[in-house]
Amino acid sequence: MEGVRDWRKLRGYRSHIDIPSTILSLLGERKETDYRGKDMIRDPGSDIVYAEAVHNEKGRPVLIFSEAEEIRATFAVKKGSKKYIAQYRGSSILWEELFDLVNDPGERIDLSGDENNRQVLDELRSELSSHMRTLGMGLMEIERRFK
Numbered sequence: 450m451e452g453v454r455d456w457r458k459l460r461g462y463r464s465h466i467d468i469p470s471t472i473l474s475l476l477g478e479r480k481e482t483d484y485r486g487k488d489m490i491r492d493p494g495s496d497i498v499y500a501e502a503v504h505n506e507k508g509r510p511v512l513i514f515s516e517a518e519e520i521r522a523t524f525a526v527k528k529g530s531k532k533y534i535a536q537y538r539g540s541s542i543l544w545e546e547l548f549d550l551v552n553d554p555g556e557r558i559d560l561s562g563d564e565n566n567r568q569v570l571d572e573l574r575s576e577l578s579s580h581m582r583t584l585g586m587g588l589m590e591i592e593r594r595f596k
Contacts, residue, residue: 471488498528499526500526502523502524505519505520505521506519506521522537526576531548531573533545533547533574547559547560547573
């Protein structure tokens with residue numbers, strides 16, 4: 450298996466969603482449309498990593514939507530040394546945070562209100578919005594699914 454030796458080439462952050470696609474590809478079982486994740490061996494990716502979570506107002510994962518009083522969705526994007534996180538209820542952003550992972554690896558200092566970071570914040574908002582649309586999770590879809 451030629452690709453197995455190539456795992457050493459992987460550097461930086463990757464998304465967990467890429468693991469099944471990579472394993473199946475290494476086993477010769479994956480077709481390109483089977484999973485959302487990317488084959489980490491064949492697609493070295495970029496410096497962008499996304500994360501999504503659906504949970505209730507207490508932060509617990511939601512498995513059955515009808516059993517939750519309120520559904521929230523949290524999305525994150527990490528690009529280079531910056532990480533942006535936003536939580537939605539319907540199409541409304543409840544809160545958002547921006548972190549500099551080099552100077553603040555513990556994510557304790559929220560830079561989202563700092564005017565000096567406005568351009569980075571806008572860029573990551575746009576990046577996340579594009580990713581959400583790719584998943585079929587644009588603001589209108591969130592409103593319909595998680596209202």
